[in-house]
Amino acid sequence: MKKKNVGSKKTGSGKKRRGDRSPADFRKKKKDTGKLVSGVYRGTGKGFAFLTPDDGGEDIFIPPSGLGGALNGDRVIARVTTDGKNGKREADVKEVTQQTTVYVVGTYAETKNGRPAIVPDDGKVCRIFMIDDMCGLKPKLGYKVVGVPVEREGDTLFGDLLEVLGQPNVKNVDILSVARAYGLNEEFPPEVEAVARSVAFEVSKEDMAGREDFRDDIVVTIDGIDAKDLDDAICVKKKGSGYELYVHIADVSHYVRENGVIDKEAFKRGTSTYFPGSVFPMLPRELSNGICSLNPAVNRLTLSCIMNIDKAGNITSARVAKGLIKTKRRMDYDNVAAICEGDEKAREENADVCEMLGYALELAVLLNKRRRNRGSIEFELPEAKIILDDDGVCVDVQLYEHKISHMIVEEFMLAANESVATIFDKMKAPFVYRVHEAPPPEKELAYMDYLETLGISFSGGTPGDYAALLSSVKGSPNERAISRIGLRSMSKAKYMTKDAGHFGLALKHYCHFTSPIRRYPDLQIHRIISDYLARGGAYIKRYAKTVIEAASQSSVREQIAMTAERRADDIKKAEYMKSKIGECFDGIVSSVTEWGLFVELPNCIEGLIRKENLGDDAEYNEKLHTLKADDKLWTIGAAVRVRCDSVENGKIDFKPADEDGIEQ
Secondary structure, three states, rough: EOOOOOOEEEOOOOOOHHHHHHHOOOOOOOOOOOOOOEEEEEEEOOEEEEEOOOOOOOEEEEEHOOOOOOOOOOEEEEEEEOOHHHOOOEEEEEEEEEEEOEEEEEEEEEOOOOOEEEEEOOOOOOOEEEEEEOOOOOOOOOEEEEEEEEEOOOOEEEEEEEEEEOOOOOOOOHHHHHHHHHHOOOOHHHHHHHHEEEEOOOOOOOHHHHOOOOOOOOEEEOOOOOOOOEEEEEEEEEEEEEEEEEEEEEOOOOOOOOOOOHHHHHHHHHHHHHHOOOOOOOOOHHHHHOOOOOOOOEEEEEEEEEEEEOOOEEEEEEEEEEEEEEEEEEEEEHHHHHOOOOOOHHHHOHHHHHHHHHHHHHHHHHHHHHHHHHOOOOOOOOOOEEEOOOOOOOEEEEEEOOOOOOOOOOOOHHHHHHHHHHHHHHHOOOEEEEOOOOOHHHHHHHHHHHHHHHHOOOOOOOHHHHHHHHHHHOOOOHHHHHHHHHHHHHOOEEEOOOOEOOOOOOEEOOOOOOOOOOOOHHHHHHHHHHHHHHOOOOHHHHHHHHHHHHHHHHHHHHHHHHHHHHHHHHHHHHHHHHHOOEEEEEEEEEEOOOOOOEEEEEOOOOOEHHHHHOOOOOEEOOOOEEEOOOEEEEEEEOOEEEEEEEOOOEEEEEEEOOOOOOEE
């Protein structure tokens, strides 16, 4: 497999890459008229596009002359240029503010006249990508390749060949295709790898100096059985009628120096991205799986949050310290759940940690009860677990089982995140907070309208109101539909320098402190905390600008990673369903759209019944989330039997079927 250096600033033809060009480089300017609108660019691959405005208004048509070099999924600022035909607004892209599609991934092909080209995997990016410069690469027809856009004309992009990924059915090529489409790379630049390899393998005596020593405590990590980057550990002690909770987090900032090459690369990536069977890490594995990982029975440096919690689950005091630990055991969710549920064999094999885990369970139950009582919102929707064979092929999709051990870890991490945010908000320190704002009024009103059609009166307002609503419909036929639409009505969580609270968790103070190996905001605030502990509050004021940059970049990178992860999951689910074409399944309608019904199977696999397959003159009601076809009203949550009709490019098409599997 050959590839060209991704970091090059120029293409082989000397043209600027897309990231170095403004929309003006792609087209002739129009006269500016109308107001500026920000939103997401939605390509069609047909020479025109649409803008989905941030204000929630109707999509705005973007004609071929106004594409402005944007690609599908990019965030843009556009100017409304005309009312267009039939009173419809038209827009002209003025600036790409966030590039989601940096590269174009697809199948190598040749046009009728023998010109090299790429047929994009994502048909919404463009119709075809014409290769101007092969850059010395020699892919075979049908191979997966990566191109760098340089300029566009209508529905056609022009640019250079960057990388040959390989044959479509070869292991990991599908995952690499998704990764490259979102600008993700599993490899680190040579200078980053060189610094990572120079980091010590063991904690030195000098590193231990001045730290609080927790090595005599019963400290354990609890992670998935295949996890290699262990960045959190816990210990619980009984203290009178209450508890003392220790959450130890890997002190990554000790090894990742501010503005060093590793730090700059971590900032650029923003987060680790997790695909089925693989991870594209934020930090080199020498750190994430080595000296920064809280591996068992070895000295490790931590930032530790120590909390005193009363018998009602209230955090009465909290402090943060630079710590030194040596974990007693590397536990996983399965064996901790077995211990908590009284499995004699599991308890016998882990006798030295059983008492501590018993206290941990007691405390986690108290914290969970406290969280529910304050109105924390829980949309209980199923998650999929994708099972791969040794060749990376998806052989099964199962429901992800949420065990009592998951609850223990989640409650302790939430408590630590809340405590750290509270401490630093009180001192008005420069910081990065995790903020979840209240639902936008227009979305909340739309949710109320939907609930009214079900005969449910809902006034909204507080997290407790949402929590009470979900509790009242638990076990009802409409539970999943109400949860799904409620989740869609929520604001997106983001990183901010203002501690504006977390609506979903019903918390006034919240941050991300517990995962510095895989999230840059956590690493950034670790650096601030360490400097505060060493030098005091006056010194950390120098981070005022840095936290603004970290919050903005981390929010952007998080959304890109989430979109890429969903796409990779969909591709693997579709791969599994290729062997199920022609088979019938029972499912429920998970979403109703203007182009048809999305149907979810019991294992969370989702496919589309196209509107034309539901009957003649199908009518979509956006307000009520319904679709009426042949006198049948389809709603979210409705049961439906389907036949798997086709699978193409990671997308599954269903058709309605009767009990005998005959298409209706």
